[in-house]
Every structure is written in C-alpha cells, then in structure tokens.
Amino acid sequence: MPTFTPNYLLDVCTKLFAAYGAPEGEARIAAEELVESSLLGFDSHGVMRASQYAHDMREGRIRPGSPITIAKQTPTTALVDCGFNFGAVSARAMVEVACEKARGGVACVVSQNSHHVGRLGAWVQRIAERDLIGLAFVNNTHGGHSVAPWGGREGRLGTNPLAWAVPVAAGSTPIVLDMATCMMPEGKIRVHLHAGKSLPEGIIVDAHGRPSTDPRAFYGPPRGAILPFGSQYGYKGFGLALLVELLGGVLAGYAASQPQSHVNGLCLIAIDPEAFCGAQTFKALVEDLRSYIVNTPLMEGFSEVVMPGAIDFRIRERRLREGIPLADESWRLIVEAAAQVGLVV
C-alpha cells in the first residue's frame, strides 16, 4: 500500500475541493479533517472519502460557500443550519458556538442540514482543548439505517456513534472516546466483503433475521442488518443508539421514519468544569483518574491498560513519521476525480 506525507495529502485534498468549486478556506478545513482522521487511523473517515466528497459537490449534495446560520438560539442552546456545507466546516462552526455558549456553564447545539461530519471524536477533542467537557452524538438519516433495533431484523437506526472528551493536563495525551453504538461499522463489514472473509459471530443477521457470518448476507439483496452493540445485552447498545437518534435527529425536528436530504444530525453538549469543581482542579483530578486506571494490574492476555483514544494518538505519532497508507483504489479514485476537473495531482 503506498504511503503519503500528511502535507502532500492536505495539499491534494485542498486543491481537489477547490477545483470542484469550494472557497479556499473551506476546502482547506475539509482537507485538514480528512488528513487528521487518517493520521489517527480512522481510515474510513479519512482521505479515502475525498473522491466521494468531490462527487457529492458535483451532485449538489455538498454546497461549499453556503452560509452556516443559527436558525434558533437561546443563551445556552442553538439550532444551527449547516446549509449542506462540508460537514467539517459546519461542525467546526458548531464547536465554536457550543464553546462560546458553554463558557461558565453548559450548552447544547444541534445541527440541521448537515452533510457528513466525519470522525466524531474530532469535535469533542476540540471542545476539550478549550478546557470544556465535550459530549457528541451523531445520527444517520433514513438512507443510512443499517442497524436493527434489539430483536428486529431490519435497519431502523444508523451506526450512531457517540463521543466524549475531557480537558487534560498540559502536554498530556488527549482522552477521547469515539464509539459506534452498533457491533461493527458498515465500512468494516465492506472490508470483510472485499477480502472474501467471514465476519465474527454476532455482528449481523440476514434478511430473514437469522445470525450470519457472511458479509454478503448483510448487503443482499435482500438486505440484512447490523446488530446493536452489546452481544447478549444488545438492548443496551440499542438504547444508546436511540439516544443518539433522539438528540441528533428528533431534537432538530426530523422524523426518523422519513427520508431526509441531509446526511448526519450532530448534537454537541459542552460543560465548563469552572462552574463545578474548577477547571484546574478538574484537570488535576483527570490525571489522578488516568494514573489510577492505567496502573491497574493486568488481566490475562493484556499487556497494558490504556485510556480511550491512547492507541489512536500512538498511530498518529507513527504516521507523522512514516506517512499515511492509502489503498491503491482510494488513491486511483482521487486521481480520477482530480482529472475530471483538469487537475493533475
């Protein structure tokens, strides 16, 4: 698999999006977030998405340059109309709104008309960098309903990830949890399909509602479904997925049962520890918790206990040194998308 330097990919993606009509600044933001996701090992939300974004721009599903406006607000809440701009551009704007409104207290900000927001952890990490606690929930609209409710066999929910991050001591590794509320994201099932490999048990059911390990049984036709997270206690993952739908979709005024023209619904909650124990105390106590946790004696078969996100930040260090690997096909699609607008990369 060829590898590329982050700067090169940043340049390619920025130029690609600009060539498809995005204002320079927005093209750059969308490119930065894709490269950052790739650096952290979130390849399915990384640079491989660039050709799809270009395609979506041509089809009018991403509308760079369109204003991001506040449709409704109070001192602590906002409903943000993302105008189908890049999801990264609108999510960054939402983070700004959430941080400003949360200062000294708490805020909740919800999107309308958002495209794909990418790696969810990015937004809570950014909130945590401002010394605020960040929680995030992102749903998928009707077309992305690939996850069955507990006991069901047809998709009624998206992979519906949730994420959180907290402020840490200066210089410490960020602490970021970013988890799908289903057993396996669709992208990973596709990897198994393309590799001709079986899935582990308990990930999907076929169209008849029978357990299957064959990725083709998920894609059909007829289409199967991904199971909610939690194996024999999948009602918990289902319950978390519902919360994501309620905060990311319903709260913004969308009917889950109906097709929508947007892609994701994002809900951000930001909390200022200054309103509670104080930001400095909070950060010190986070480090106390980190130390208490990572020094736990080990379970059989494990070599360490790590905080959420720690592995991702190690991958980032390595990829900064060694470059970002990109599948041949992903690179080919980027080159092809560029060529279609006369851009040579």
Place this chain on the structure above:
Amino acid sequence: MPTFTPNYLLDVCTKLFAAYGAPEGEARIAAEELVESSLLGFDSHGVMRASQYAHDMREGRIRPGSPITIAKQTPTTALVDCGFNFGAVSARAMVEVACEKARGGVACVVSQNSHHVGRLGAWVQRIAERDLIGLAFVNNTHGGHSVAPWGGREGRLGTNPLAWAVPVAAGSTPIVLDMATCMMPEGKIRVHLHAGKSLPEGIIVDAHGRPSTDPRAFYGPPRGAILPFGSQYGYKGFGLALLVELLGGVLAGYAASQPQSHVNGLCLIAIDPEAFCGAQTFKALVEDLRSYIVNTPLMEGFSEVVMPGAIDFRIRERRLREGIPLADESWRLIVEAAAQVGLVV
C-alpha cells in the same frame, strides 16, 4: 416468596425510617422511591434496601433532616450539597433544580455528599415528565470499585449506570433507558453466589485476571473483578464507565483513587426541546420513532421489539395487581430492624 401490596410496604418503610429518626416527609419520599423501584422490577434497588437504610441511619451514614443546599451555581448549573440525607430526597431536590434551570435551554446539576440514589431511571423519568430530555450518570465511590478497566483485573470503577428518558405523548408508556456500564451488577452476581449457580462466561475475572464463571472467584478473597460491558468490545463499556466517573465524581471535585465518605455521585443533564424543534413537535416525533422501531420485522427467536423500559412498566402493571414479591430474608431483616426500635410491622 411472600407478596405485599405497594401501600402496605409504603407504610412499613415510611414508619421504619421515621422510627429511626427521619422527618415524616423525608421518610415518605425514601419509602416511595423504594416501593416504586420494586414495582418496576428493580428489586435490588427496591424495598429490600429498607433494612440497610435503617442500619445506615443508625450509623450516621444517612442523615435525614439535614439540609440540601446549593454549594455553587450559575443560571444553568448547580453543585448540590446533599448533606448525606436519603439519596432519594436529595436526588428529587436535584431534579427540581435541574428542571428549573433547564427551562427554555439546558442545565447540568452535580451532587456532593450524596448517599445511595437508588434506581437511576427514576430521576430521568421525572425530568421527562416535565417535558424535558433527561440524562443521568451515577458513579460509585472508591469502596464500590468492583469493575475492572478494559485489560485490567482489579476494580477501579463502579457499576456506573447511565440513564436517559424523553418526553412522550400524553398517556403513552414512558421511554427510559437505565443501564449499568459493566457486564452484570454486583447484586446479580450475589444472587448466583447464594443459589450456588455458575455465571455466564465473560462476566468476571478472578484475582489472577483469569476468566471465571464461579461467583466465589469474584468475592474472594482474594477479590476478582467484574468486566466492563461489551464482551469482546469491552473498551466501549469501559469508556462509558469512565464518562460516568468523570461527570458523577471528578466534576464534583472528588479524586477517584481516594476513599470518600459519600456513596454515589449523581450528574443530571436536562434539555428543553422547546429550545430546539419545540416540545409538541418533539413528542410527536418521539411517537413517530417509537412506531418505526416497534414495527420492525423480527429477528429469529424474538417475539417483539420494545422501547427501553417497556418491560419494566409491564412488570409495574402486574405488581400493582398481584403485589410485590419480597424474599423471606429481606422481609425478616425489615421486621428485625423495626423491632430494634420497638416498631411492630
């Protein structure tokens, strides 16, 4: 197993707590919450706790009559000093504060010096009844650290449940998720111990960090640990348990690694849909989601798809008709506690 009417148990518990020195109103609140938990089938958080509460009152760990005060606040946040009153009394007060501060926006309320808050779902359900979205997180302090972090073999976290509830259409069944972030609450492991039964695989490790199905391997000595929720993806349950610790404990200024004199740390977040799509629209869309979900075609082996909490409310209907079953030993302990203060029940 003998069964009792809810009213009888309410009367017994109220009199018991009053006989141990609680003001009548507070005794009644604590009793109401225990009976309600029992009605809903949450027996481990129900009337069986009454004798323990009496014991804790005698030992000064529960201090009825002590004031519940706001230690620090902003228009949208509060740090509430629960004064070691009954957890039910202080949690009810926290719900009032959260609902008042969230009206028209969002609020976050965190406890200090809280005793056992009981069934977590009770507090989000109460928030939802006021047409607000409720989220709740409750940690266990150091002494209750029975859950290992992912990869560890010693308890560093509590069973750390989280809960949510949303407003529903008038007359509809409440929707309430209340879930532990570990594989199995300690109370259920104790049931297996007393019954001489093996646990399912993947619930606990012994003191050497080896998987075990023997409940004695958890209790020791030497003591084992409960695994975080999620089986092969237990890092997700671990990540959720950490969030609960951060919001319920760290945010209130407590060091997770240190012993504390309180029992639970409660964090409530309340969100007013009126600040977003509007409360009436929100409730209508919740019913759209409910209908979309419960009408999903079934997976093999299932007879229905239900929303979170639906089964609990059916149990409540049945127990209202048929009474609340209580183990002989639980009843004996209540009678004994009553007799110690000259109360005949």
